[in-house]
Amino acid sequence: MLVIRLFRIGKKNQPFFKIVVTDKKKPTTHGRFVEELGNYNPLTKEKVLKAERIKYWLSVGAKPSPTIHNLLVSEKIIEGKKIDVHKKPKTKAEKPAEEPKKEEKPLEEVKKEEVPPLEEKK
Numbered sequence: 001m002l003v004i005r006l007f008r009i010g011k012k013n014q015p016f017f018k019i020v021v022t023d024k025k026k027p028t029t030h031g032r033f034v035e036e037l038g039n040y041n042p043l044t045k046e047k048v049l050k051a052e053r054i055k056y057w058l059s060v061g062a063k064p065s066p067t068i069h070n071l072l073v074s075e076k077i078i079e080g081k082k083i084d085v086h087k088k089p090k091t092k093a094e095k096p097a098e099e100p101k102k103e104e105k106p107l108e109e110v111k112k113e114e115v116p117p118l119e120e121k122k
Contacts (some may be wrong), residue, residue: 002023002060003023003065004019004064005020005064006040007031015041016039017040018036019036019040019049019054022105024063028051037049037054038089047075049052049071049075055078066083066085067085069083
């Protein structure tokens with residue numbers, strides 16, 4: 001299955017991404033992709049997109065990643081609602097209630113209790 005996603009090429013602390021079409025099962029490392037569709041610089045918010053090629057790949061059946069989907073919606077290349085990419089933090093009401101701790105006997109009481117001897121088989 002083909003997917004449209006980001007391919008990072010920037011240096012450390014200087015992210016820069018290519019927007020590429022690639023097979024979903026292959027990693028985006030080492031520059032192995034089908035076609036480059038543009039680039040995105042998150043530091044300067046600069047976006048260069050090839051709208052016609054993106055529409056072509058979407059018509060062929062390529063699926064955009066959630067981040068790319070939101071980028072395409074904001075650039076009005078495709079229509080639709082944005083997708084929540086990040087997980088929302090849990091509120092206090094959603095956290096499971098803690099179970100009360102079982103009462104434990106002190107170690108001294110445990111030692112004092114006698115254990116019946118095991119029966120030996122003859």
